[in-house]
Amino acid sequence: MARLFLLVLSVSVISAVRGEVFENFNQCNRFFFNGRPVLGLDIAMNTPKPHDGVTISKEELREESVKLYQEIYNILHNNNYKTDLLKACSQDNINVYTLLEHVKCGIDQVPVELNYIQSALDMVIQQCQDLSNLVTNDKLKAKLETIIQTSKEVKEKIQDFRNKPDSLKDPQEDLNICLSAYEAASPAYICQKYGDKPGDNYQFATLYDRGRRIPLYSAYKMDLTGNTKRTGVIKYYEPQLVHAGLDSEQKDVKKVKESLKKYNGDKNCNAKYLAYRERYKLRWSQATVDDFTSFDQGHLNPAGHHAEGDGSEATMTFTNVAPQSKKMNNEAWSKYEINLRKNYRDELAGDLNSVTFKNCDHLYVVTGVVPGNTWQFGRVNVPSYYWSAHCCTRMDEGPIQSGGAVCPNRDDGEVEEFDSVDELEVKLKTLIEKELHLKLNNPINIFDKCVPQLTRSKSLPSIPSDSIDPLKPKRPKEYK
Structure with a gap:
C-alpha cells in the first residue's frame, strides 16, 4: 500500500x-x-500490477471499428470528393461503397468472432491504397492515408487480443528490469x-x-x-512512467515505442511475452x-x-x-x-x-x-x-x-x-x-x-x- x-x-x-x-x-x-x-x-x-485489463477488450475493438466506419462514411458521402472517387474507381474497377457493408458486418460479428472484421480491414487497406495511388486531390489522398493507418492500428489491436498468452511474463526474466514501472x-x-x-x-x-x-x-x-x-x-x-531511466521529455506514441523497443533490446527483454511488448508497457504505465x-x-x-x-x-x-x-x-x-x-x-x-x-x-x-x-x-x-x-x-x-x-x-x-x-x-x-x-x-x-x-x-x-x-x-x- x-x-x-x-x-x-x-x-x-x-x-x-x-x-x-x-x-x-x-x-x-x-x-x-x-x-x-x-x-x-x-x-x-494501491499501485496496479499488470492485468488483462491493459490489453484491449472486445468492447473497445468494436468502438474502434465503429469510428473507422464513420470515417469511411464521411469520405464517401462528401460531395467534394465524389467526382475524384468515381473517376478513380472506374479506372481500376473498384467498388468502395461495398466497404461500408463489409465493415458493418464485421462490427456486428465482433462480440462472437473477429475473422470477419479482420478480413474487412484487409479489404479497406487494399482498396484505400489503390485509390490513394490514383486520386489527384491532395486532401482526399490524406484522408485515405488516415483510413489506412487507422485500419492497421485496429488490426494490430485485434492481433494483440488474439495472441494473448496464458503467461503474461517470462518468470526467468528480471521483472524489475523488463516489466513496465515494476513496483x-x-x-x-x-x-x-x-x-x-x-x-x-x-x-x-x-x-x-x-x-x-x-x-x-x-x-x-x-x-x-x-x-x-x-x-x-x-x-x-x-516515457519515464514506463521505465524510470527513459527520457524525461514528453514524446508521441511512435517515439515512445521506438524507445521501448530499444530498451527491450538493450535489456534482453523478450517481446514474445505480452507484458514486455511496447504497446502493453505503455498502456500499463x-x-x-x-x-x-x-x-x-x-x-x-x-x-x-x-x-x-x-x-x-x-x-x-x-x-x-x-x-x-x-x-x-x-x-x-x-x-x-x-x-x-x-x-x-x-x-x-x-x-x-x-x-x-x-x-x-x-x-x-x-x-x-x-x-x-x-x-x-x-x-x-x-x-x-x-x-x-x-x-x-x-x-x-x-x-x-x-x-x-x-x-x-x-x-x-x-x-x-x-x-x-x-x-x-x-x-x-x-x-x-x-x-x-x-x-x-x-x-x-x-x-x-x-x-x-x-x-x-x-x-x-x-x-x-x-x-x-x-x-x-x-x-x-x-x-x-
Missing part, C-alpha cells in the same frame, strides 16, 4: 520565480514539490518537460496517480499577456487514447491558459488529462476556464485593497480532480469532480486575492465558484471524505499563505529538493 500526498504550491517563494519556464529540474522540483503535503489530504491507494511508487511527481530551446524546458508540474491512471492535479503559472491557443490534439506520453472513447480528454492545465507555443503544446499530454463529461467540458467548465483568464487580464477600477481588484502580476493555478468510484474499461478512474484553485500576486504586495471552483463531472454539472481558496478547501474536504470514504483529521491547504491576513496551520519543515525523485518520491512525514 502506497501513500499519496497532494503537495503544497508554496506562494511564499513565488516572487523569486521569473518567466514561464523553469531552467532545470531542481528549480521546478523545489517550486512545486517542496516536500510539504497538503494538511489532512492523505489518500491511500514503482505512486504517485509519480512529474515536472512536464517540452520544447526544443537550448537547455531544459520544464513548463508545469503534475502529480500523477499510477493506480488510477489519472493526474490528481496540475500546477502552473497562467500566461496573462500572450495570445492563447485553445485547440490541439492530445498526443504526448511520459498510463492512460492512452483508447481510454477516452466515452469521455472527453479533460485538461487539468488547459491550453487556453498559455500563449501559443511550447507552453500551450506542453499541455497536450495524457498525463495532464482525465476522463471528463463531454458536455461539462465544453460548456460549464470551458466557460469557467475562459472567464478566469479574462477576469484577471482586465483592468478593473478600484482601490488596491479592494477584493474586487484583479489586476495580477502573476496568477498561479492548481487544477485537480476528486477520484470517483467508476472506471473506464476497468483501467482508468473517472473523476467525480473537477476543481481549480488560484492565487493572484503582485510583485510589490505579494498575494492579494485567491479563489476557486468545483464542478461535478456530469453532463448536468454546474460550476460552484468560491471567493477564496479557503472556501474551496472546506468544500474539497467534504467531497473527498464522501467520495473516497475517508475521514480527514486536518483541513486541506492547497496554497501556503496565499492570503496574508489569514492565519494558516504551521507546516512541517520542507524536505530538501535533491532528496525527492520525481518518479519514486521519498515519503514525507505524516501529520498527526
Whole structure:
C-alpha cells in the first residue's frame, strides 16, 4: 500500500520565480514539490500490477471499428470528393461503397468472432491504397492515408487480443528490469518537460496517480499577456512512467515505442511475452487514447491558459488529462476556464485593497480532480469532480486575492465558484471524505499563505529538493 500526498504550491517563494519556464529540474522540483503535503489530504491507494485489463477488450475493438466506419462514411458521402472517387474507381474497377457493408458486418460479428472484421480491414487497406495511388486531390489522398493507418492500428489491436498468452511474463526474466514501472511508487511527481530551446524546458508540474491512471492535479503559472491557443490534439506520453531511466521529455506514441523497443533490446527483454511488448508497457504505465472513447480528454492545465507555443503544446499530454463529461467540458467548465483568464487580464477600477481588484502580476493555478468510484474499461478512474484553485500576486504586495471552483463531472454539472481558496478547501474536504470514504483529521491547504491576513496551520519543515525523485518520491512525514 502506497501513500499519496497532494503537495503544497508554496506562494511564499513565488516572487523569486521569473518567466514561464523553469531552467532545470531542481528549480521546478523545489517550486512545486517542496516536500510539504497538503494538511489532512492523505489518500491511500494501491499501485496496479499488470492485468488483462491493459490489453484491449472486445468492447473497445468494436468502438474502434465503429469510428473507422464513420470515417469511411464521411469520405464517401462528401460531395467534394465524389467526382475524384468515381473517376478513380472506374479506372481500376473498384467498388468502395461495398466497404461500408463489409465493415458493418464485421462490427456486428465482433462480440462472437473477429475473422470477419479482420478480413474487412484487409479489404479497406487494399482498396484505400489503390485509390490513394490514383486520386489527384491532395486532401482526399490524406484522408485515405488516415483510413489506412487507422485500419492497421485496429488490426494490430485485434492481433494483440488474439495472441494473448496464458503467461503474461517470462518468470526467468528480471521483472524489475523488463516489466513496465515494476513496483514503482505512486504517485509519480512529474515536472512536464517540452520544447526544443537550448537547455531544459520544464513548463508545469503534475502529480500523477499510477493506480488510477489519472493526474490528481496540475500546477502552473497562467500566461496573462500572450495570445492563447485553445485547440490541439492530445498526443504526448511520459516515457519515464514506463521505465524510470527513459527520457524525461514528453514524446508521441511512435517515439515512445521506438524507445521501448530499444530498451527491450538493450535489456534482453523478450517481446514474445505480452507484458514486455511496447504497446502493453505503455498502456500499463498510463492512460492512452483508447481510454477516452466515452469521455472527453479533460485538461487539468488547459491550453487556453498559455500563449501559443511550447507552453500551450506542453499541455497536450495524457498525463495532464482525465476522463471528463463531454458536455461539462465544453460548456460549464470551458466557460469557467475562459472567464478566469479574462477576469484577471482586465483592468478593473478600484482601490488596491479592494477584493474586487484583479489586476495580477502573476496568477498561479492548481487544477485537480476528486477520484470517483467508476472506471473506464476497468483501467482508468473517472473523476467525480473537477476543481481549480488560484492565487493572484503582485510583485510589490505579494498575494492579494485567491479563489476557486468545483464542478461535478456530469453532463448536468454546474460550476460552484468560491471567493477564496479557503472556501474551496472546506468544500474539497467534504467531497473527498464522501467520495473516497475517508475521514480527514486536518483541513486541506492547497496554497501556503496565499492570503496574508489569514492565519494558516504551521507546516512541517520542507524536505530538501535533491532528496525527492520525481518518479519514486521519498515519503514525507505524516501529520498527526
